[in-house]
Amino acid sequence: MSYQFVHMEVYSRKGRDGRNVDFVLAEAARRPDACLHVENPASPEVVFGVDVDEVRRLHEERAASAKATLANGKQRAIRQDQNTLVTIVASHPAAMDLVAKNPSLADEVRAWEVQTVAWLRDQYGSALVSVIRHVDESHPHLHAFILPETPDLRAGSLHPGQEAKHRIVTGGAADGEDGKALNRRADVAYRQALRDWQDSYWQAVGLPSGLTRLGPGRRRLTREEWRAERVQAQAVRIARERADHLQRAGTAFMDRTRAEAAAALAEATQAASRIRDEAIARQRAALRLHDEADARVRMAGRILSRARRDGARVLEAARAEATRLATLGSRIRSLWDGLLRSRLEARLRQIFETEAAAAKKQAEDAKERAAAEVRKRQAAERSRDAAMAAAQALGRERDAARNEVAAIRNAHTYQHQLGARP
Template sequence: MPNNLNERSRKFQFIHLEAYSLQANQQGGKNAKFNKEVKARTVSEVLGEVLRKDGFCNHIQEPEAPGVLYGDLNNIETDCKAYHQNHKNIDKNGKAKALRSDANVLIAGVVSLEGIEQNYKDWDQYKIDVLGFLKEKYGENLAAVVEHTDEENPHLHFYIVPKIGQKLDELHDGKKAVLELKKKEPKALKGKQNKAYIEGMRNFQDDFYNKVSKNFGLTKIGPARSRVSRKTYFEQKKAAEEYRKTLKQIEQNKFFIDSEFEQAKKNIENEIKKEKNNFEKEKRKIVKKVVKETYEETMENYENKNYINKMLFSMTYNKTKILNQEKQISHLIKEGRKHFDRKNEYKKEVSRLKDFEDKYTNLRKDFGKRLNNALGEVKVENDNLKMENQKLRSENENLKYENEMGKYAIEFLNKLKNKLGSKFESFKNDLFPKSSHKHTPENPKIKRRF
């Protein structure tokens, strides 16, 4: 049983945000329906815990200093104080107002995967992807990202500080959604603000899932929170795991295909270069040999001839030399054509490999589309199950109410009967006089029993 729980807990993402102030709110978050933070802790207390200072981490048996992945924890509190002192909010009349003493000045977040030490092998890569997501989303507002490894499950803490002139709520997806609603509807009720907050945070979870967790085979939420059937949950979990495995296999295959393609391309280029060098070498050798043999033969024939023949030979020498050179040129042209044909064959091979790479890329894109469509169908089914579940709950509440009212009525009449005694029948007849209508199948007699 523990293994099953551990398997379930590590298969869905966990990312959470909270906002903190320099001075705690004495009301402890009273009336904050859509504001999920309970303002009982301050910035200094939060940083004291993450830095493992004495008195702030009593729940840790053997505290260890956090591993800093980005930024500097030591500057955060100073930056928060500077923001609180210098930032002014502009009210609806255009007047600048200083922040309240308990105004939020820091957003802190946690990213965790339960059971990771025993079951999950991709934590190091997951950290890199999470850090990339946070840098892209928060930019210069991201103050620090640290890792804790002294608790049961390793996890990340990240901290976001607004710049002077920038509202903190604009950096918090839920609060930002409420701000945008108030701009459109200044008198929006708290219930509507609450819905806007929830929708904003849901979009935040979706964004993190699509950009990070989806690539690691995680589901966005677990079965208890999404209230889906056990069958649907495991189908979603299986689809996510298959997606992760397929993506990993594609990346591995792409590496080998790319390596094979580059090696083939390199071999072809080397072969072309080698053929070209051989051709030039053979060309020089043939030309040199022809020149030498022609010269020797010419001089020998020339010396053996008489004056007249020498004259005739001299006259025909140039013509003979030209014919021999034309033969050599013809031979070189044939060799060049052979070289050109081999070069074309190499080009065709390169084109074939490129076509194979294009088909592989298209196949990968098609698979991604099909998988997204399948996940979309699962989401639609999930939403339908939610609506059906809500309807059944509503009907159940109505039946409970009717049952309670029936019990109350019977109990009341029994007490009244005991109180009135023999007068009860007369009282009952006065309340419910007998009908003068005849009892027919269309108008059956109604019996009342008390």
């Protein structure tokens, strides 16, 4: 057997033929009195949602508060025989003993479970409260429990066959159609809705899992025709597995690339942040240096201004002092020139007086020697010699006087230059 099996039932609290909500949940939970058909019962494994005991509690709580609306608009508690729980059983055709021995087959069963749960969640959303796994029978299978989210907790609204039949019946008979024909049309709608529901499961789960839609006997296929269909389904499963593998590999590569890109981006962001922080720190340091430089420039300006003012004052004082010294030098120069002239005049007078005295003495000597020629000649020669000596001495004194005058003039010129210097 390699075709799919999926089946839906609805149950009420009252039940029928002894099968009610309590019994179904007890069988799922493997209560001993409810699973006599299982040789070695094992506790169910939760695949999705809550365990069986929690399903029971949720069902009792919602059933106790559910209200049905009557034709007159009034509300009342729902009836005990109203279906309030939807169950779905999906079974995989692999034998449990083979699954235990074959890891590859076990992986196929796990993939089938994942796809089944995904299909159930897509079909029923939050109404799907639990999916459990049984591993104590001949084939691995899942039980799904669905609680309607409508105020009246009507499970028939989630059963595609019952809902389709309900729409036909409530819609009334067509022209020329009696009650039996209406029921037949409703039954056809019931069966077609369930076929569509199973087709949906096969498209989403059965075909990707390599399962055929039905067995050969149900569609009157020959053994070869059914084998060909099974091979085709297996080929689809293998193709889907390869596609899934490629998708996982691509996803892993993309995740790895994204992670590497994220790491590179984070590293670049950190580096940029560090560079930005360093730039901000350098900018702040530059601003501090700029402010310090401005302060120093302003201080230097103040010092320069003060130096200029002090220099101007010093220069003005120097100029005043130079003027004063120049005036004093002129006075000193005038006084010195006067002193030099007085000394020169006195010296010249002395020389002239000496010469005059000598000449007078010579004249007197000449008169005295006039009587005696020899004496006069001798006196004249002595006078001549004395005059010559005196003349030589006068020349020397004159040269010395000239040198002294030149020295005084040079000293006066230097003092004048010193006084005129700023």
